[in-house]
Amino acid sequence: xxxxxxxxxxxxxxxxxxxxxxxxxxxxxxxxxxxxxxxxxxxxxxxxxxxxxxxxxxxxxxxxxxxxxxxxxxxxxxxxxxxxxxxxxxxxxxxxxxxxxxxxxxxxxxxxxxxxxxxxxxxxxxxxxxxxxxxxxxxxxxxxxxxxxxxxxxxxxxxxxxxxxxxxxxxxxxxxxxxxxxxxxxxxxxxxxxxxxxxxxxxxxxxxxxxxxxxxxxxxxxxxxxxxxxxxxxxxxxxxxxxxxxxxxxxxxxxxxxxxxxxxxxxxxxxxxxxxxxxxxxxxxxxxxxxxxxxxxxxxxxxxxxxxxxxxxxxxxxxxxxxxxxxxxxxxxxxxxxxxxxxxxxxxxx
Ligand code: HEC
Numbered sequence: 001x002x003x004x005x006x007x008x009x010x011x012x013x014x015x016x017x018x019x020x021x022x023x024x025x026x027x028x029x030x031x032x033x034x035x036x037x038x039x040x041x042x043x044x045x046x047x048x049x050x051x052x053x054x055x056x057x058x059x060x061x062x063x064x065x066x067x068x069x070x071x072x073x074x075x076x077x078x079x080x081x082x083x084x085x086x087x088x089x090x091x092x093x094x095x096x097x098x099x100x101x102x103x104x105x106x107x108x109x110x111x112x113x114x115x116x117x118x119x120x121x122x123x124x125x126x127x128x129x130x131x132x133x134x135x136x137x138x139x140x141x142x143x144x145x146x147x148x149x150x151x152x153x154x155x156x157x158x159x160x161x162x163x164x165x166x167x168x169x170x171x172x173x174x175x176x177x178x179x180x181x182x183x184x185x186x187x188x189x190x191x192x193x194x195x196x197x198x199x200x201x202x203x204x205x206x207x208x209x210x211x212x213x214x215x216x217x218x219x220x221x222x223x224x225x226x227x228x229x230x231x232x233x234x235x236x237x238x239x240x241x242x243x244x245x246x247x248x249x250x251x252x253x254x255x256x257x258x259x260x261x262x263x264x265x266x267x268x269x270x271x272x273x274x275x276x277x278x279x280x281x282x283x284x285x286x287x288x289x290x291x292x293x294x295x296x297x298x299x300x301x302x303x304x305x306x307x308x309x310x311x312x313x314x315x316x317x318x319x320x321x322x323x324x325x326x327x328x329x330x331x332x333x334x335x336x337x338x339x340x341x342x343x344x345x346x347x348x349x350x
Contacts, residue, residue: 016139016177017061018205033312049258052057052133056077056198057195057198057200058083058195059078059079059279060087061078061169062078062082062166062169062195063077063078063162063166063169064076064077064078064079064159065159065164065165065166066158066159066162066164067081067127067156067158067162067163068136068156068157068158069136069139069151069154069155069156070136070139070140070143070150070154070155071136071140071151071154072136072152072287075154075156077162077166081123081125081154081156082195083195084195084196085121085123085153085195085196086121086122086123086192086193086194086216086220086221087122087123087124087125087191087192087193087194087195088107088110088122088123088124088125088190088191088192088203089125089126089127089170089172089190089191089192089193089215090103090107090125090126090127090170090189090190090191090203091126091127091128091129091167092104092126092127092128092129092142092155093128093130093133093134094128094130094133094134094138094139094141094142095130095133096297096316096318097316097318097319098295098318098319098321099205099318099319099320099321099322100318101146101207101257101315101318102205102253102256102257102318102320103140103190104126104148105146105256105257105270105271106205106207106209106212106256107124107126107148107153107190107200107209108146108147108148108256108271109209109256110209110212110346111124111148111149111152111153111201112209113209113210113217114211114213114216114217117217118149118151118152118153119149119151119153119299121221122152122216122217123152123153123270124148124152124153124154124207124276125153125154125155125156126148126153126154126155126156127156127157127158127163128155128156128157128163128164129163131157131158131159131160131163132159132160135157136157139155139156139157140155140170141157142155143155144313145271145315146271146312146315147271151257169291171191171193172189172191173326187344189202189203189204189205190202190203190204190205191203192210192212192216193220194214194220194221194222197220199220201215204251205216209256241346244329244332244333245325245326246329246330246331246332246333246334246336247333247337247346247347248326249281249322249326249329249330249333250330250333250334250347251347253320253322254275254330255270255303255347256270256271257270257271257272257317258270258272258274258275259272259274259275259276260274260275260276260334260337260345260347261276261342261345262274262275262276262277262342263276264342271309271315272312272315272317273312275334275338276337276338277335277338278334278338279334279335279338282304286304286328287331288331290317291320291322291326291331292322292327294316294317294318294319295316295318295319296319298316323341
């Protein structure tokens with residue numbers, strides 16, 4: 001994991017006890033409990049932990065409230081959804097016009113890495129924090145816009161008080177968000193966990209999807225599945241390329257939804273349009289405003305914005321709260337990248 005990703009991970013996590021902990025946050029931290037208390041008996045050997053519900057973070061800790069998925073099926077939170085499972089849990093609401101779509105888009109990439117393990121030994125749950133408006137039908141259409149692989153990935157709604165309880169228990173509760181749903185920055189993270197072993201950690205929407213797939217597919221399965229490629233210091237690059245600010249931003253905020261390769265690599269295609277030479281296709285004033293407030297342009301029925309929205313499965317580009325410098329940096333990077341020969345492009349060609 002590169003230092004920048006670590007920095008972003010830390011910046012975007014909001015646990016009270018985050019301190020200097022970087023990557024792995026054990027459940028104790030995630031749930032706001034204290035660790036290292038001398039009076040606490042040592043945990044039982046992991047072999048005894050099979051997701052029976054008797055673990056420290058088992059049936060006595062998690063609520064067994066009922067949630068409804070995108071197909072109208074009912075599930076008990078503990079018994080049916082997390083007991084004995086490796087899971088990724090994030091919060092969404094389908095009318096969100098800001099960053100929450102970014103996390104869904106990133107999970108889409110993680111889904112690709114996990115392949116057919118999704119729904120077998122790794123489960124994704126996106127829980128609505130706007131359950132009164134997010135009916136199963138809304139959730140199903142949201143899932144379809146992104147191309148989520150159902151039912152290995154479930155989109156869930158339920159009673160507001162039940163969802164609040166789940167969020168509190170998972171350390172994903174934020175008052176500010178409840179008062180103003182648009183403050184969606186507050187809960188961008190995802191909880192990744194193995195209920196049986198009690199190991200939980202926080203994921204960030206700016207994390208590299210391959211890394212998250214590895215956390216879910218290998219680490220949380222106690223490294224049962226070895227990484228296919230052995231990494232060795234001998235193979236480490238001899239120098240680290242200096243990335244421009246624009247490239248960094250693009251990698252973290254845009255690459256889950258956009259490529260810059262003229263759509264020449266079918267496998268790399270993303271949720272949004274390819275951005276090769278977008279600076280030539282669009283007027284700069286339009287483009288700058290679009291990056292600043294795509295949601296407002298759509299609301300004002302800007303004809304180009306409306307046409308694009310309809311073309312792209314009515315999935316709105318999120319307002320990523322970019323400032324003027326971010327926008328200049330990004331447009332510069334996109335122009336530079338578009339001008340490079342295809343095999344020299346630095347992002348999104350996979
Ligand atoms: C969650 C997915 C998502 C993310 C993240 C995202 N976009 Fe988009 N973007 C879209 C979609 C979808 C469209 C098509 C318009 C629509 O449906 O609203 C779009 C359209 C665009 C367009 C217009 C393309 C054209 O052909 O005119 C540009 C430019 C753009 N995005 C740039 C960016 C940049 C730069 C970032 C990162 C800072 C970014 N987007 C992040 C989904 C996303």
